Amino acid sequence: MKNRFLLPVFLVFLFLAACKSLQQKGAEQFKTGEYQLAIGTFSRILENNPENTEANFYIAESYRLSNRIEDALPYYNKLLEEEGSFENYFKKAKSLHDRGEYEEAVETYTKAKEQTNSDSLMNLAEMGIKNINKLEEIENYWPYHEIQNYQLLNTGGIDYAPVVSENFLYFTSSRGAGGVYPATGQGYTKLYRTRADGIKVDVQGIQPLPEFRNEEGLNQGAIAISPDGNTIIYARGNSTSKNDLPEVNLFASYFKGTTFTDPIWMPVNEEETYWNSTPAFSPDGQVLYFSSNRPGGYGGTDLYKATKLANGDFGNAQNLGPEINTPGNEMFPRPVSSDEFFFSSDGHPGFGKLDIFVAKTEDGKTTVKNLGKNINSTADDFGIYFTNYPKEGFISSNREGGVGDDDIYYFEDKTPKPKLVNVFLKVTTLQKTGEDTEEVLPQTRVAVYDSTRTMVGGDFSNSQGELRFKLQPNSVYSIVASKNGYFTKSINYSTKGKTPPKEELVQDITNVSLDTTLVLDKLELEKAIVLENIYYDLDKANIRPDAAKELDKLVKILKDNPEIRIELSSHTDDRASDAYNDDLSQRRAESAVNYIVSQGIDKDRLVAKGYGKRQLLIENAQTEEEHQTNRRTEFKVIEIEE
Incomplete structure (x- = not known):
C-alpha cells in the first residue's frame, strides 16, 4: 500500500519540478525577447495545466510583443477568468479589433473602462471605441486602385518594405537566412535588390545587395535610399550577440568609389536603447523621416523628422505632432509632396493592426485619412512606395492569402476608361x-x-x-x-x-x-419691319414689360449687326385728331428708342419717328382688330456702314 502510494507522490513531485524548470526557462526566454521560444516553452506547460495563469500570461504577451496580438485572444480569455483587470480587457479588445471582430471589441473596451478610475486609461479605451465607430465613415481614397500579391517575388518567409532607385527594386527578405530570429520563429532578414521598371520586377535576378555586406545573426530591416543613390539608411538590430547594440537602430552606408562603406551608427538615434526604424528620405533628400519610441512622444512609436546638417549627418529630430502621432504606433513614413504624407498606424481609425494613411495639409490644416478597404485589411498593411504617384506602386502586408508572412504587393490605378x-x-x-x-x-x-x-x-x-x-x-x-x-x-x-x-x-x-x-432676313434699306406685340396703355407712352420683351429682340438684332442704323417708328389708328396722334406716336417712338439705348445701343444709331395716323395699313378700319393692325411699331434700316 505504501509503495503504491509513494510512486504517484514521487511522480507529482517530478512533474512540479519540471514545470518550475520550464517556467523559469520560458520566463528567461521572454525576458530576452525570444518570444517564439517562450510560446513553445509555456505551451508545453499548458498541455498538462491549461489553467496555469503565468503560462497564459506569457504566451499572450509573447504574441502581443511579436506583433501577433490577434493570436493572443484565447490566452487573454483565460487570464480574464482569473482577473478582470483593465489591462486584460484592453488587450483582449485590441486582439478582437485586430481580428475584425468589431462588435465584440467595443463591448470589451467598454468592460475595460469599468475596471479603472484612471482618466488616461479610460481615454485609451474610449479611443478604441471611437476608432471602431468611425470605420463606417471610411471611404476609399483611390476608389479604383487594386492590389495584387507579387507571388513570384515573395517567399514563404518575410518579404517587405520595397523601394525603387535607379531602376532597381530594393527590399528586405528572410530568404537565404542563416539563422532563426527567436522572437518570431522566422529567419533573420537581409537586404536584396533586383532590376525593376516601375512595378515590373525581374524576379529571376534577385540577389543580396551587392557592394554591401549583409551581416549574419541579426535583422537588416527597412531601407531608405537617397535621391542620388549614394546613401543607404537602414534599420539594424536584434543581434544574437550580447556585445552588440541592445535595440534596433538606424545605420548609414555611403557609396565610395566602387562599394558602400561599412555601416555607421547614426547620431540621430540619440540613445542605443531607443528603438529607431523605418527610415525614408524626403523627395529632395534634405529630410530624414523615421519611427522611434524615444521619450517625449505620444505613445507607442512615433514619427519624427531630422534635417540634413552641414556635415552630411541628420540631426535636430522633431516629433511630427499629434495630428500624425497617437497613443498607438506610427511608422513607415512616405513623404511625396509638401501637402501629402503617407504612413502606417494602428492608432488612427483602422480595420485592424497597421493600416496605411495619408496626412493631407490644406490651408495650414492637416487631416488624416485611411486609404480604405481596397488598400487596407485587418492585418498589417505598411511600407507604401510609389513608382508612379499616385497611379502605381508597392505596399507590404501579412494579410490572409499571401505566400508567406509579410509579402510584397503591387497596386495599380484601374480607373475605367471614361465612356x-x-x-x-x-x-x-x-x-x-x-x-x-x-x-x-x-x-x-x-x-x-x-x-x-x-x-x-x-x-x-x-x-x-x-x-x-x-x-x-x-x-x-x-x-x-x-x-x-x-x-x-x-x-x-x-x-x-x-x-x-x-x-x-x-x-x-x-x-x-x-x-x-x-x-x-434680307437686309434692305427703307423696308419696314413690324415689331409684333408692342403695346402701350391708353394715352401713355411708357414701355410696358411685355413691350420691353419684344424690344429686346430688336436690341439683339442691333448688337448682331453693328453696321446698321435704323429708324424706329410708331403708328396710331385713325381715331382722334392728327395733332394728338402725332404727339402720342412721337412720344412712344422716343420711349422705345430710350429703352433700346438703356440696353447698351449707341443713340446715334437710332432715329425716333412718330407718324401718327398718316401711314395706315388698313384705311377706314372698322373692327378693333383692324385698329390694332394700324397701331404698330416698326423699324427700318436707313443706313449701312461699309
Whole structure:
C-alpha cells in the first residue's frame, strides 16, 4: 500500500519540478525577447495545466510583443477568468479589433473602462471605441486602385518594405537566412535588390545587395535610399550577440568609389536603447523621416523628422505632432509632396493592426485619412512606395492569402476608361422669302462660341445650307450666322439634358446627333419691319414689360449687326385728331428708342419717328382688330456702314 502510494507522490513531485524548470526557462526566454521560444516553452506547460495563469500570461504577451496580438485572444480569455483587470480587457479588445471582430471589441473596451478610475486609461479605451465607430465613415481614397500579391517575388518567409532607385527594386527578405530570429520563429532578414521598371520586377535576378555586406545573426530591416543613390539608411538590430547594440537602430552606408562603406551608427538615434526604424528620405533628400519610441512622444512609436546638417549627418529630430502621432504606433513614413504624407498606424481609425494613411495639409490644416478597404485589411498593411504617384506602386502586408508572412504587393490605378459622348450638331441656314415661306441659304458663314466667348468652330454652309459641328455634352454655346445682304443672326444653344446620363452609357463611345436652324432676313434699306406685340396703355407712352420683351429682340438684332442704323417708328389708328396722334406716336417712338439705348445701343444709331395716323395699313378700319393692325411699331434700316 505504501509503495503504491509513494510512486504517484514521487511522480507529482517530478512533474512540479519540471514545470518550475520550464517556467523559469520560458520566463528567461521572454525576458530576452525570444518570444517564439517562450510560446513553445509555456505551451508545453499548458498541455498538462491549461489553467496555469503565468503560462497564459506569457504566451499572450509573447504574441502581443511579436506583433501577433490577434493570436493572443484565447490566452487573454483565460487570464480574464482569473482577473478582470483593465489591462486584460484592453488587450483582449485590441486582439478582437485586430481580428475584425468589431462588435465584440467595443463591448470589451467598454468592460475595460469599468475596471479603472484612471482618466488616461479610460481615454485609451474610449479611443478604441471611437476608432471602431468611425470605420463606417471610411471611404476609399483611390476608389479604383487594386492590389495584387507579387507571388513570384515573395517567399514563404518575410518579404517587405520595397523601394525603387535607379531602376532597381530594393527590399528586405528572410530568404537565404542563416539563422532563426527567436522572437518570431522566422529567419533573420537581409537586404536584396533586383532590376525593376516601375512595378515590373525581374524576379529571376534577385540577389543580396551587392557592394554591401549583409551581416549574419541579426535583422537588416527597412531601407531608405537617397535621391542620388549614394546613401543607404537602414534599420539594424536584434543581434544574437550580447556585445552588440541592445535595440534596433538606424545605420548609414555611403557609396565610395566602387562599394558602400561599412555601416555607421547614426547620431540621430540619440540613445542605443531607443528603438529607431523605418527610415525614408524626403523627395529632395534634405529630410530624414523615421519611427522611434524615444521619450517625449505620444505613445507607442512615433514619427519624427531630422534635417540634413552641414556635415552630411541628420540631426535636430522633431516629433511630427499629434495630428500624425497617437497613443498607438506610427511608422513607415512616405513623404511625396509638401501637402501629402503617407504612413502606417494602428492608432488612427483602422480595420485592424497597421493600416496605411495619408496626412493631407490644406490651408495650414492637416487631416488624416485611411486609404480604405481596397488598400487596407485587418492585418498589417505598411511600407507604401510609389513608382508612379499616385497611379502605381508597392505596399507590404501579412494579410490572409499571401505566400508567406509579410509579402510584397503591387497596386495599380484601374480607373475605367471614361465612356465618351460625342455631340454632333447639324446647322441649317435658311432665308425668309415670305410670311410663312423659307428656302435654303447656302454659303452662309456660321460660327460657334463657347461660354467663354471663344470660337470653337466656324465654316460655310453647303449647297443644301447645312454644316456640322462637334460640341461638348452639358454645355452652352452661341451660334452666329452671317451673310452679305442679310441680317446677322445669333442664337443660344445648349446641349444640357440632350445626352444620356453617364450611368446609362453602355458603349465606350456614344454619338448623339442634334440639329437646329437659323433663318436670316434680307437686309434692305427703307423696308419696314413690324415689331409684333408692342403695346402701350391708353394715352401713355411708357414701355410696358411685355413691350420691353419684344424690344429686346430688336436690341439683339442691333448688337448682331453693328453696321446698321435704323429708324424706329410708331403708328396710331385713325381715331382722334392728327395733332394728338402725332404727339402720342412721337412720344412712344422716343420711349422705345430710350429703352433700346438703356440696353447698351449707341443713340446715334437710332432715329425716333412718330407718324401718327398718316401711314395706315388698313384705311377706314372698322373692327378693333383692324385698329390694332394700324397701331404698330416698326423699324427700318436707313443706313449701312461699309
